[in-house]
Amino acid sequence: MNATTHEPETRQGRPSLAVAAPHACFDISFRTLCLICAVLCGLLMVAFFAQLALASGDAWRAFGLRFFVSSEWNPVTNVYGALPAIVGTLLTTALALAIALPLAFVSALFIVDAPPWLSRILGQAVDLLAAIPSIIYGMWGLFVLCPLMQELWWRFDIDTNGFGVLTAALILTLMILPYICAVMRDVLRMTPPMLRESAFGVGCTRWETARDILLRYGIRGLLGGVFIGLGRALGETMAVLFVAGNVMEVPGSLFDGCTTIAATLANNFAEADGLQRSALFALGLILLVMAFAIQVLAQYYLRMTGAKRGEK
Amino acid sequence: MKQRPSSLPAHGMPLRPLWGRKLQDWAVQGFSVLALTVAVGAMLWILCTIVARGSEALGWGFLTNPSKPYGLPDAGIANALLGTLLVTLCAALIAVPPALCAGIWLAEFGKRSRLADTLRFCANVMMGMPSVIVGLFVYMALVVPMGCFSGFAGSVALAILMFPVVMRTTEDMLAMVPDTLRESGLALGLTRCRVTLQIICRAARNGMVTGVLLSVARVSGETAPLLFTALFADAWPTRFFSGPTANVPVLITEYATNSPFEAMHRAGWGAALVIALLVLAVNLVARILFRERKA
Numbered sequence: 001m002n003a004t005t006h007e008p009e010t011r012q013g014r015p016s017l018a019v020a021a022p023h024a025c026f027d028i029s030f031r032t033l034c035l036i037c038a039v040l041c042g043l044l045m046v047a048f049f050a051q052l053a054l055a056s057g058d059a060w061r062a063f064g065l066r067f068f069v070s071s072e073w074n075p076v077t078n079v080y081g082a083l084p085a086i087v088g089t090l091l092t093t094a095l096a097l098a099i100a101l102p103l104a105f106v107s108a109l110f111i112v113d114a115p116p117w118l119s120r121i122l123g124q125a126v127d128l129l130a131a132i133p134s135i136i137y138g139m140w141g142l143f144v145l146c147p148l149m150q151e152l153w154w155r156f157d158i159d160t161n162g163f164g165v166l167t168a169a170l171i172l173t174l175m176i177l178p179y180i181c182a183v184m185r186d187v188l189r190m191t192p193p194m195l196r197e198s199a200f201g202v203g204c205t206r207w208e209t210a211r212d213i214l215l216r217y218g219i220r221g222l223l224g225g226v227f228i229g230l231g232r233a234l235g236e237t238m239a240v241l242f243v244a245g246n247v248m249e250v251p252g253s254l255f256d257g258c259t260t261i262a263a264t265l266a267n268n269f270a271e272a273d274g275l276q277r278s279a280l281f282a283l284g285l286i287l288l289v290m291a292f293a294i295q296v297l298a299q300y301y302l303r304m305t306g307a308k309r310g311e312k
Numbered sequence: 313m314k315q316r317p318s319s320l321p322a323h324g325m326p327l328r329p330l331w332g333r334k335l336q337d338w339a340v341q342g343f344s345v346l347a348l349t350v351a352v353g354a355m356l357w358i359l360c361t362i363v364a365r366g367s368e369a370l371g372w373g374f375l376t377n378p379s380k381p382y383g384l385p386d387a388g389i390a391n392a393l394l395g396t397l398l399v400t401l402c403a404a405l406i407a408v409p410p411a412l413c414a415g416i417w418l419a420e421f422g423k424r425s426r427l428a429d430t431l432r433f434c435a436n437v438m439m440g441m442p443s444v445i446v447g448l449f450v451y452m453a454l455v456v457p458m459g460c461f462s463g464f465a466g467s468v469a470l471a472i473l474m475f476p477v478v479m480r481t482t483e484d485m486l487a488m489v490p491d492t493l494r495e496s497g498l499a500l501g502l503t504r505c506r507v508t509l510q511i512i513c514r515a516a517r518n519g520m521v522t523g524v525l526l527s528v529a530r531v532s533g534e535t536a537p538l539l540f541t542a543l544f545a546d547a548w549p550t551r552f553f554s555g556p557t558a559n560v561p562v563l564i565t566e567y568a569t570n571s572p573f574e575a576m577h578r579a580g581w582g583a584a585l586v587i588a589l590l591v592l593a594v595n596l597v598a599r600i601l602f603r604e605r606k607a
Contacts, residue, residue: 023503045437103351110341128355132533132591136533291445
């Protein structure tokens with residue numbers, strides 16, 4: 001390496017070549033090390049898919065595409081279908097999102113508009129809510145919410161043991177609310193004040209400003225937040241495992257027991273082997289693909305606003 | 313309202329009466345207060361339940377005795393607590409150094425290149441991956457070849473969960489360091505890596521520590537991956553590399569779902585209180601640290 005090369009890493013002034021050479025060498029090796037570490041992340045991502053696809057091969061060969069539509073899960077006859085788990089996952093997630101979305105949006109509006117001290121306290125509270133481990137939500141759901149739901153619905157003459165789609169959806173709502181709210185808050189905060197003030201200036205009420213100006217301006221970021229919440233609800237294991245009832249059937253009503261892909265995995269994996277284990281891996285692969293698709297959408301929408309939000 | 317459009321006309325007054333719009337506004341305001349009350353109320357409710365029920369179980373013996381099968385006296389959660397600390401610390405040891413390097417690469421060398429963008433995207437996607445998938449992956453990659461469940465496998469699973477979080481926060485923190493600092497370092501004749509390690513990283517140190525702490529807090533309550541990897545044992549975690557290792561989240565799962573006994577439930581609540589306090593404490597420390605840096 002000679003002192004006049006104009007490579008970016010070696011262009012710094014240096015006292016002498018004898019000292020410079022080892023430095024440059026160290027520089028390059030450090031750089032390569034960092035690169036390897038960074039690439040590791042991408043490799044892991046690919047490895048997930050490869051590993052699960054490999055491990056679920058037997059199930060795909062045995063059931064083919066029927067795996068998606070069969071609702072049988074019978075370890076005795078060794079026939080497995082993914083439909084109950086898929087339906088349970090989609091149902092609880094959709095329900096949770098439907099409840100959480102309006103709540104999160106108006107909460108974010110309130111936090112953005114509130115006086116600074118209140119907004120800071122509420123923001124911190126929301127952050128802490130997001131930090132509580134999911135198992136604690138699950139335990140609370142199991143011992144507090146389920147009996148409560150049971151009692152409540154008995155008043156309306158609905159016979160349920162408290163476990164089921166609705167309870168799972170409510171727990172998921174509580175869990176994803178802070179996530180969606182936090183992203184929405186950030187998105188709403190980055191709206192230029194000029195826009196809001198102009199809207200107020202032409203006589204819009206706060207809600208009209210929010211609906212017609214803020215919502216439209218930040219729609220992509222808000223959608224990104226929605227997908228983040230969706231991703232969390234989709235892959236949530238413990239909270240759902242505790243309250244869903246873990247029945248391997250397609251739920252007929254909101255009060256029926258159900259299961260989700262993640263809960264099925266956690267529940268059955270320990271005692272499964274052979275084809276059942278392979279079927280569980282196939283479920284895992286389905287979940288991975290779903291989560292991946294949702295994350296890709298989330299990143300796509302968030303990236304559009306990322307530059308404006310200062311990449312959080 | 314004749315045939316005019318329902319939105320604002322090109323000029324002129326809005327069509328809906330003012331009181332209606334104000335009413336709508338108030339309704340939404342009321343709804344937003346309600347929504348926040350629900351969210352914060354639920355949080356307080358959950359925390360109060362944990363504190364109320366958990367404190368019944370809590371005591372010196374509970375924290376210092378190992379867990380035992382039902383019916384034996386002097387049961388506690390000390391082995392699970394120690395196991396959780398071991399598993400989490402080991403996960404941090406595995407994940408943090410490479411994640412810091414990866415973050416440095418993204419911020420200092422990769423920048424906006426195509427590879428860096430792809431990797432950044434991968435990290436973001438991996439942050440949203442269901443943790444149960446990571447458990448499955450590590451089960452196939454480590455538990456099956458090693459032939460046994462082990463605390464180490466649990467550490468690897470948690471490390472995989474931590475990696476993208478630490479990587480992205482490190483990058484964000486490094487990107488916040490002004491370029492003038494880099495340039496002055498280079499102008500003094502330092503090599504690129506010395507500038508990075510000795511100047512940039514030092515300037516961004518608190519932010520990076522915050523990122524690491526937050527990721528530790530996040531994984532220390534993770535349960536799903538540990539179900540497939542570390543599992544549980546009523547023993548001290550002496551066989552970290554070769555046998556099931558006790559840990560608090562799986563202990564809670566076991567006690568809450570697989571046990572009909574009131575005493576076990578109470579122990580479960582106690583363990584839930586301990587893990588919640590740990591996670592919240594780490595979170596608070598991280599946030600205070602970050603606040604100081606900003607000030």
